[in-house]
Amino acid sequence: MTSSLPLLPPNARVFVAGHRGLVGSAVARRLTADGHEVLTRGRADLDLRDAAATGAYLKDVRPDAVVLAAAKVGGIMANSTYPVQFLEDNLKIQLSVIGGAHAAGVGRLLFLGSSCIYPKLAPQPISEDALLTGPLEPTNEAYALAKIAGIVQVQSYRKQYGASYISAMPTNLYGPGDNFDLESSHVLPALIRRFHEASAEGREEVTLWGSGTPRREFLHVDDLAAACAVLLGGYDGDEPVNIGCGEDLTIKALAETVAEVTGFRGRLAWDTSKPDGTPRKLLDVTRLTSLGWKPEIGLRDGIAATYRWWREQG
Ligand SMILES: NC(=O)C1=CN([C@@H]2O[C@H](COP(=O)(O)OP(=O)(O)OC[C@H]3O[C@@H](n4cnc5c(N)ncnc54)[C@H](OP(=O)(O)O)[C@@H]3O)[C@@H](O)[C@H]2O)C=CC1
Numbered sequence: 080m081t082s083s084l085p086l087l088p089p090n091a092r093v094f095v096a097g098h099r100g101l102v103g104s105a106v107a108r109r110l111t112a113d114g115h116e117v118l119t120r121g122r123a124d125l126d127l128r129d130a131a132a133t134g135a136y137l138k139d140v141r142p143d144a145v146v147l148a149a150a151k152v153g154g155i156m157a158n159s160t161y162p163v164q165f166l167e168d169n170l171k172i173q174l175s176v177i178g179g180a181h182a183a184g185v186g187r188l189l190f191l192g193s194s195c196i197y198p199k200l201a202p203q204p205i206s207e208d209a210l211l212t213g214p215l216e217p218t219n220e221a222y223a224l225a226k227i228a229g230i231v232q233v234q235s236y237r238k239q240y241g242a243s244y245i246s247a248m249p250t251n252l253y254g255p256g257d258n259f260d261l262e263s264s265h266v267l268p269a270l271i272r273r274f275h276e277a278s279a280e281g282r283e284e285v286t287l288w289g290s291g292t293p294r295r296e297f298l299h300v301d302d303l304a305a306a307c308a309v310l311l312g313g314y315d316g317d318e319p320v321n322i323g324c325g326e327d328l329t330i331k332a333l334a335e336t337v338a339e340v341t342g343f344r345g346r347l348a349w350d351t352s353k354p355d356g357t358p359r360k361l362l363d364v365t366r367l368t369s370l371g372w373k374p375e376i377g378l379r380d381g382i383a384a385t386y387r388w389w390r391e392q393g
């Protein structure tokens with residue numbers, strides 16, 4: 080679909096759903112820096128699972144665009160433990176926000192999915208075309224199916240109403256504003272906290288989950304936010320767009336890097352009773368880089384900056 084209007088007008092009014100989170104806060108920073116007006120609503124004031132309240136809010140403020148970065152999000156243990164909430168909360172949020180945006184006449188919407196939507200054993204690097212070509216990773220199947228439903232919902236609004244709504248599939252993200260709770264977080268913030276606390280307590284061994292052999296790709300959330308800005312202003316296609324840095328490493332290598340950054344000199348132990356998850360999920364980011372975006376924050380520098388940020392939170 081082509082549009083004579085700019086995909087994101089200058090000084091646009093953009094509702095960032097999930098503005099307090101890792102992604103939402105970074106996207107809000109980037110859009111503000113780009114001269115847009117960021118509209119926000121905290122969960123206490125607007126539970127985005129409530130379709131009526133969400134629809135009323137969107138009709139009241141009538142933003143030029145919506146970034147849907149609100150979701151029930153967590154690492155492998157949280158996903159394995161609470162599939163009902165990961166499925167139902169995310170479906171409800173997507174139905175409320177995407178449906179409410181269209182009902183309010185919002186012209187532009189960016190939905191954030193996740194790399195976990197792809198088959199457990201997809202050929203690597205994973206192209207967007209791999210979607211629905213094989214069984215999902217069991218530890219996050221509920222979450223992945225909710226996200227796949229969001230992709231199809233966006234595509235359906237494009238097909239049926241010609242809506243300029245798009246989807247992006249980020250790889251594992253990290254940075255300021257991340258979740259550092261050891262039970263619900265993703266691996267990178269968990270490693271930062273575990274090593275910092277072990278050093279502070281003089282412990283000489285830290286036990287990590289799984290075997291350490293799975294490979295993961297990590298992108299700093301400020302690079303993610305830059306990609307979201309590029310997509311909002313320059314992409315209007317039916318297909319989702321992967322967002323990643325194009326390199327991956329083993330969890331063991333990641334742990335060694337985080338240990339070095341945090342100054343932990345002890346031993347690593349591996350609890351193989353805990354799940355490894357999918358063996359690898361490196362994204363093919365050709366579609367995005369063809370739009371002129373590239374990552375700028377290297378992993379070690381990004382980890383060091385995130386560690387500094389976390390310590391400053393006290
Ligand atoms: N982190 C990652 O590694 C990756 C994340 N993504 C995607 O990016 C998006 C954001 O993730 P991330 O920033 O990491 O997650 P966070 O948990 O950091 O942030 C999620 C945000 O959503 C808000 N939220 C959750 N439920 C509701 C609700 N019912 N009503 C209103 N607000 C709600 C939270 O509000 P509150 O602060 O009040 O809890 C929070 O601000 C998600 O769609 C996720 O799937 C994709 C790939 C990787």
Ligand SMILES: C[C@H]1O[C@H](OP(=O)(O)OP(=O)(O)OC[C@H]2O[C@@H](n3cnc4c(=O)[nH]c(N)nc43)[C@H](O)[C@@H]2O)[C@@H](O)[C@@H](O)C1=O
Binds near residue numbers: 158195
């Ligand atoms: C973004 C992505 O994130 C999730 O998928 P994931 O990448 O597997 O999640 P993770 O970051 O929690 O784990 C990565 C690896 O790391 C190992 N690992 C070691 N020690 C710890 C540890 O202490 N905590 C955690 N969380 N993992 C650990 C862990 O065993 C696993 O092998 C999806 O649920 C879904 O939410 C999604 O889309």
